[in-house]
Amino acid sequence: xxxxxxxxxxxxxxxxxxxxxxxxxxxxxxxxxxxxxxxxxxxxxxxxxxxxxxxxxxxxxxxxxxxxxxxxxxxxxxxxxxxxxxxxxxxxxxxxxxxxxxxxxxxxxxxxxxxxxxxxxxxxxxxxxxxxxxxxxxxxxxxxxxxxxxxxxxxxxxxxxxxxxxxxxxxxxxxxxxxxxxxxxxxxxxxxxxxxxxxxxxxxxxxxxxxxxxxxxxxxxxxxxxxxxxxxxxxxxxxxxxxxxxxxxxxxxxxxxxxxxxxxxxxxxxxxxxxxxxxxxxxxxxxxxxxxxxxxxxxxxxxxxxxxxxxxxxxxxxxxxxxxxxxxxxxxxxxxxxxxxxxxxxxxxxxxxxxxxxxxxxxxxxxxxxxxxxxxxxx
Ligand code: SF4
Numbered sequence: 001x002x003x004x005x006x007x008x009x010x011x012x013x014x015x016x017x018x019x020x021x022x023x024x025x026x027x028x029x030x031x032x033x034x035x036x037x038x039x040x041x042x043x044x045x046x047x048x049x050x051x052x053x054x055x056x057x058x059x060x061x062x063x064x065x066x067x068x069x070x071x072x073x074x075x076x077x078x079x080x081x082x083x084x085x086x087x088x089x090x091x092x093x094x095x096x097x098x099x100x101x102x103x104x105x106x107x108x109x110x111x112x113x114x115x116x117x118x119x120x121x122x123x124x125x126x127x128x129x130x131x132x133x134x135x136x137x138x139x140x141x142x143x144x145x146x147x148x149x150x151x152x153x154x155x156x157x158x159x160x161x162x163x164x165x166x167x168x169x170x171x172x173x174x175x176x177x178x179x180x181x182x183x184x185x186x187x188x189x190x191x192x193x194x195x196x197x198x199x200x201x202x203x204x205x206x207x208x209x210x211x212x213x214x215x216x217x218x219x220x221x222x223x224x225x226x227x228x229x230x231x232x233x234x235x236x237x238x239x240x241x242x243x244x245x246x247x248x249x250x251x252x253x254x255x256x257x258x259x260x261x262x263x264x265x266x267x268x269x270x271x272x273x274x275x276x277x278x279x280x281x282x283x284x285x286x287x288x289x290x291x292x293x294x295x296x297x298x299x300x301x302x303x304x305x306x307x308x309x310x311x312x313x314x315x316x317x318x319x320x321x322x323x324x325x326x327x328x329x330x331x332x333x334x335x336x337x338x339x340x341x342x343x344x345x346x347x348x349x350x351x352x353x354x355x356x357x358x359x360x361x362x363x364x365x366x367x368x369x370x371x372x373x374x375x376x377x378x379x
Pocket of ligand 1: 010018061118
């Protein structure tokens with residue numbers, strides 16, 4: 001199973017908290033599309049076209065800054081280079097203020113079958129604080145449109161743990177979203193990244209980030225309210241109705257091959273020995289991407305031990321957990337007796353459940369998933 005990720009870096013404006021690679025210089029779009037086409041073409045004579053692609057994901061930035069015609073052209077070109085005959089999921093990240101019924105129809109016609117909508121919150125003051133380009137009305141209208149246009153599969157992003165956000169505020173966001181019967185929700189706790197406007201506001205003490213206790217209570221509220229609505233947590237930040245789990249992201253977490261196109265995009269590929277792999281990325285730098293494409297840098301050769309560690313870090317965040325048999329067969333990894341002792345200790349503390357074959361974190365364990373993984377690995 002293989003996936004393709006395309007990074008579309010254009011945004012209307014900079015969100016207060018954003019640390020992704022993006023540009024607000026929409027005038028660069030024609031040059032970007034040319035470089036993206038050249039990068040796609042570069043892979044025509046590689047090994048990639050030989051293996052069917054299961055998922056295509058347009059992330060950003062804001063992919064919905066592209067027109068329906070531009071998506072049709074990109075997907076048409078991808079289809080002429082790669083084998084998309086068995087592609088089951090083609091996702092586009094969209095922002096509410098970009099959507100119209102006509103645009104949604106064009107996306108469908110181009111072959112898009114899943115949308116990821118950047119709602120974040122419905123609260124007008126919080127949207128302004130985040131410097132989102134959309135309003136509460138845009139958010140409500142776009143969800144209504146998605147419903148009316150009959151997209152079977154879609155997801156909405158929410159951000160919780162915002163400064164000054166009470167559990168009641170969050171409950172209102174969740175209730176409003178649940179009224180649209182979402183098949184999938186991604187919910188992220190706000191992270192204060194140093195090189196963002198939010199980071200600078202926190203440094204100047206203009207804003208106080210939510211404390212850990214409040215974030216934990218928000219998480220519990222989310223899990224309970226979404227669970228009661230039939231939307232179960234299957235990864236730390238992801239919730240879905242049965243059968244609507246994200247195929248593309250699930251493939252990342254289980255170490256499937258993927259190719260990243262566009263500035264800042266990462267790629268991952270197992271080597272023919274199936275014991276080691278490599279990861280590389282395009283520089284997150286527009287002039288360089290526009291100047292010479294492709295521009296891979298930061299090639300990393302991954303050893304079986306590094307891969308096993310990564311698999312645990314990603315797998316412990318999921319409902320499926322990690323199977324010791326998989327670690328042994330695919331990564332040639334066995335837990336040491338000290339590591340097993342640590343696992344049993346966490347089992348006693350009800351942070352995880354270990355049945356001799358699979359290690360799964362409990363809800364309590366999910367709150368500290370990274371710490372648990374690091375403690376097990378470093379034992
Ligand atoms: S729309 Fe997304 S990528 Fe663009 S600035 Fe906002 S959070 Fe960042």
